[in-house]
Amino acid sequence: MRDLVADVTLEPKNLMLPIFVKEGLEAPRSIEGMADVLQHTEQSFLDVLDDAIGAGIKSVMFFAVPKIRDAKGSQATAENGILSRVIRSARAHVGNDLVLVADLCLDEFTDHGHCGVLDNQGLIDNDSTLIRYADMGLVLAAAGADLLGTSGMMDGQVASIRKALDLRGFENTGILAYSAKYASGFYGPFRNAVESALDGDRKTYQQDYRRTREGLAEVELDLAEGADLIMVKPALVYLDVIAKAAAVSNRPVAAYLVSGEYAMVEASAKAGVIDRELAIFEILYSIRRAGAQIICTYWALEFAKKLKEQR
Structure with missing residues (x-):
């Protein structure tokens, strides 16, 4: 009876799997604070893609960790840089069986850990960063990315990247815009995953969690x-923003269940104070209930398999 009257659905296709690949890594490596999530080698991540397809997942998002970093994040626009290689390798391996999403941001590639180019005072130079983003978008589109995840939170980034893509003939490369991304305390484990060099915070370009109108304006x-x-982004502590975004958007809405939210649940489950599977299903359904069509989550592969078994 409960299944008969349920009005919120969750399927493997609703789950997007984030994948971390580290340049020069010889074997997959665990990530501090993220139970069962790995940094992958340029070979081992291909097995994950096979598992994702088998579980019914339709999309994956790639984050790359380079060997070399500098102030401008030069490796982000290198045609044979780690992220470009990962996208090309993934496309050759899966064909069109997965939607390939490339994280378009400089933070993994800069030696200061910020998402853009800094000026002489050490502050983000928004317009100079847009030029870097446009170049990065072209490189990733040429490598075979279906969607570019604009996570940097620069003003005008979507327009800048869209214009560059269209001028170079990449009209079919889409943009997954991080429209409402907050300066959150839940990003810590992710920074371990990408080995971020950030010292300080990103409050000058990520949004204030005390505001909702700004998110909707973005x-x-x-x-x-x-x-x-x-x-x-994040998802669990911003369900109200997801619901409001879904109400005004004429495009699909995605939500990123971030590393700190993931770690919080895993730690509680490990301590024996919650039922892990029940809690995770409840969280995933809550994000769907709020209006997100796509949930980017580190539980994607495990729970896509569980959903497939249930069906």
């Missing part, structure tokens, strides 16, 4: 600039 701006999908 959603509307990104849609006007040509976003194909929009993202709210």
Whole structure:
């Protein structure tokens, strides 16, 4: 009876799997604070893609950790850089069986850990960063990315990248816009995953968690600039923002269940104070209930398999 009247659905296709690949790594390596999540080698991540397809997952998002970093994040726009190689390798391996999403941001590639180029005072130079983003978008599109995840939170980034893509003939490369991304305390384990060099915070360009109107304004701006999908990040502690974004967006809404939210649940389950599977299903359904069509989550592979078994 409960199944008969349930009005919120969750399927493997709703789950997007983030994957970390580290340049020069010889064997997969665990990540501090993220139980069962790995940094992969340029070979081992291909097995994960096979598992994802088998579980019914439709999309994966790639983050790359380079050997060399500098102030401008030069490796982000290297045609044979680690992220470009990963995208090309993934495309050759899976064909069109997965939607390949490339993280378009400089933070993994800069020696200061910020998401953009810094000026002489050590502050983000928004317009100079847009030039870098446009170049990075072209490199990733040429490598075979289906979607570019614009996680850097620069003003005008969607319009800048969209214009560059269209001028170079990449009209079919889409943009997953991080429209409402907050300066959150839940990103810590992710920074371990990408070995971030950040010292300080990103409050000058990520949003204030005390505001909702700004997030919705950014959603509307990104849609006007040509976003194909929009993202709210984090997810679990921003369900209200997801719901409001879904109400105003004429494009699909995604939400990123971030590393700290993941770690919080895993730690509670390990301590024996919650039922792990029940809690995770409840969280995933809550994000769907709020209005997100796509949930980017480190539980994607495990719970896609569980959903497939249930069906």
